[in-house]
Amino acid sequence: MPNLLFDSLFGIHAGKTTPFLHLADGRTITHEAFLETTAQIANVLTRSGLKAGDRVAVQVQKSPEALALYAACVQAGLVFLPLNTAYTVDELTYFIENSGALLIVCDGQSEAALAPIAERLNAKIETLNADGGGSLMSQAEAAPASFATVNRDGEDLAAFLYTSGTTGRSKGAMLTQNNLLSNAQTLVKEWRFTDKDVLLHALPIFHTHGLFVASNVTLAAGGSMIFLPKFDIDAVIAQMPKATAMMGVPTFYTRLLDDGRFTRELAAHMRLFVSGSAPLLAETHVQFENRTGHRILERYGMTETNMNTSNPYDGERRAGTVGFPLPGVELKITDPETGATLPQGEVGQIEVRGENVFKGYWQMPEKTAAELRADGFFITGDLGKIDEDGYVHIVGRNKDLIISGGYNIYPKEIELVLDEQPGVLESAVIGVPHPDFGETVLGVLVPEKGQSPDLAAIQDAVKGSLARFKHPKELILLSELPRNTMGKVQKNILREQYKDMFQPA
Ligand code: MLC
Numbered sequence: 201m202p203n204l205l206f207d208s209l210f211g212i213h214a215g216k217t218t219p220f221l222h223l224a225d226g227r228t229i230t231h232e233a234f235l236e237t238t239a240q241i242a243n244v245l246t247r248s249g250l251k252a253g254d255r256v257a258v259q260v261q262k263s264p265e266a267l268a269l270y271a272a273c274v275q276a277g278l279v280f281l282p283l284n285t286a287y288t289v290d291e292l293t294y295f296i297e298n299s300g301a302l303l304i305v306c307d308g309q310s311e312a313a314l315a316p317i318a319e320r321l322n323a324k325i326e327t328l329n330a331d332g333g334g335s336l337m338s339q340a341e342a343a344p345a346s347f348a349t350v351n352r353d354g355e356d357l358a359a360f361l362y363t364s365g366t367t368g369r370s371k372g373a374m375l376t377q378n379n380l381l382s383n384a385q386t387l388v389k390e391w392r393f394t395d396k397d398v399l400l401h402a403l404p405i406f407h408t409h410g411l412f413v414a415s416n417v418t419l420a421a422g423g424s425m426i427f428l429p430k431f432d433i434d435a436v437i438a439q440m441p442k443a444t445a446m447m448g449v450p451t452f453y454t455r456l457l458d459d460g461r462f463t464r465e466l467a468a469h470m471r472l473f474v475s476g477s478a479p480l481l482a483e484t485h486v487q488f489e490n491r492t493g494h495r496i497l498e499r500y501g502m503t504e505t506n507m508n509t510s511n512p513y514d515g516e517r518r519a520g521t522v523g524f525p526l527p528g529v530e531l532k533i534t535d536p537e538t539g540a541t542l543p544q545g546e547v548g549q550i551e552v553r554g555e556n557v558f559k560g561y562w563q564m565p566e567k568t569a570a571e572l573r574a575d576g577f578f579i580t581g582d583l584g585k586i587d588e589d590g591y592v593h594i595v596g597r598n599k600d601l602i603i604s605g606g607y608n609i610y611p612k613e614i615e616l617v618l619d620e621q622p623g624v625l626e627s628a629v630i631g632v633p634h635p636d637f638g639e640t641v642l643g644v645l646v647p648e649k650g651q652s653p654d655l656a657a658i659q660d661a662v663k664g665s666l667a668r669f670k671h672p673k674e675l676i677l678l679s680e681l682p683r684n685t686m687g688k689v690q691k692n693i694l695r696e697q698y699k700d701m702f703q704p705a
């Protein structure tokens with residue numbers, strides 16, 4: 201095949217005048233129209249001098265054009281690098297520099313702030329606004345609506361997704377065409393997606409869940425999507441009667457359950473609700489079934505691996521578990537010290553191997569070697585066990601990570617900023633339970649002797665450098681941090697101490 205991913209996800213829909221995207225304003229975009237826009241954008245990208253394998257860094261609002269930009273990168277053999285719209289200029293600078301992106305596509309509002317960085321790094325800038333306006337589309341509209349697809353095979357890179365690490369430095373996970381395609385095709389079969397499906401798409405499209413799981417699966421099945429700019433409860437409730445399936449993070453489901461309009465009748469047309477990216481409380485699973493009659497299907501994945509496990513479509517979807525390894529995915533539980541496989545039922549680190557597992561971290565051979573074994577097993581950093589019926593349970597994390605509303609936050613990154621603030625001797629950032637986001641960020645500060653740090657000024661400093669979702673919900677002063685005999689901060693003690701801070705009374 202000339203371009204495995206493009207041909208299998210997009211090319212198969214050439215000439216189809218059936219709907220692909222349904223927008224909240226009532227407009228519908230057909231597969232054919234979507235592919236024409238894709239080809240126009242691909243022409244603009246290649247005319248600007250980009251060649252197969254070059255990276256395109258993209259920080260734009262969710263829109264049909266943004267999805268077509270992803271498709272265009274695949275068609276032109278470029279590596280798509282989507283970036284969270286919440287990232288600050290400081291954060292973006294690192295991603296652009298580290299990836300060596302030659303083109304930055306951003307919202308018109310960010311252009312002035314990114315221009316000096318683009319100039320320093322010799323990258324071009326194009327703009328794409330939420331309404332589809334901007335320099336990219338104005339050139340695309342004048343470009344031919346057909347494009348000679350660039351040859352790429354399964355081992356070629358399709359995307360870079362940055363994921364933070366425990367040291368605070370983000371790593372670019374290199375995903376191949378085959379990683380993405382094999383996983384999408386597996387999920388279509390496992391979750392019974394067809395061309396009759398209408399997916400209610402309210403996730404962002406800059407992470408694995410919204411881009412690869414939701415969009416690629418719908419594309420591979422030939423279905424359509426109700427494409428909402430974000431999770432807005434009113435829009436989700438208004439659109440649900442027209443949909444057959446939804447994918448979301450647990451916050452979507454707790455917000456729906458908190459709304460009296462979300463009833464059995466409203467969900468009557470739906471056949472499937474999928475949850476992932478963060479733990480779904482067993483209690484949410486049960487409440488959801490009582491309210492709607494639907495059992496949420498929970499699955500487990502990662503940026504580096506796409507999806508690894510899933511509860512069964514037919515058969516028991518067991519609350520509090522992430523189901524079974526997907527076909528083609530091997531999963532084992534190992535001893536974190538020795539790497540030896542543990543007996544069924546014992547808790548250890550989760551390792552996975554399969555076509556879904558990424559190629560490594562961009563230009564970080566040591567980090568790749570530390571997490572991706574020579575035999576192909578990837579050490580996920582999650583702790584889990586396999587029960588007597590074969591269901592995988594995630595019981596914790598062997599990595600210092602907070603997941604807030606489905607976004608990953610690495611405490612180290614925030615601690616590095618807090619430690620620099622005037623009057624702060626040291627800090628510890630922890631995740632504590634939160635009714636809406638599952639977990640939220642709490643910053644614990646130890647003042648320098650005789651100092652009383654200005655907490656408001658510290659919050660302002662954090663705002664300047666880190667994305668909004670990483671900001672501590674609260675800062676607390678302590679005279680010292682709890683430490684073990686080795687001198688290591690005992691975050692578990694802090695987590696226990698502050699676990700009820702954000703819980704309703
Ligand atoms: C928004 N805010 C968040 C936040 N999202 N803060 C913490 N955690 C989050 N996840 C901030 C906003 O900037 C705002 O700040 C304030 O919190 C309240 O905003 P909101 O209007 O309530 O938030 P909303 O815009 O509704 O967003 C919440 C959300 C969204 C849950 C809908 O975060 C979301 O769509 N999450 C999905 C994340 C996702 O796709 N993860 C998949 C990763 S892939 P202020 O200052 O304005 O008050 C992956 C692999 C896998 O993990 O297995 O899938």
Ligand code: AMP
Nearest residue numbers: 476477478479499500501502503594608
């Ligand atoms: P990311 O790096 O953003 O792709 O996030 C991946 C991490 O999200 C995994 O390593 C898990 O810790 C977590 N995760 C994803 N799905 C689930 C799930 N269903 N239950 C618990 N944790 C999950």
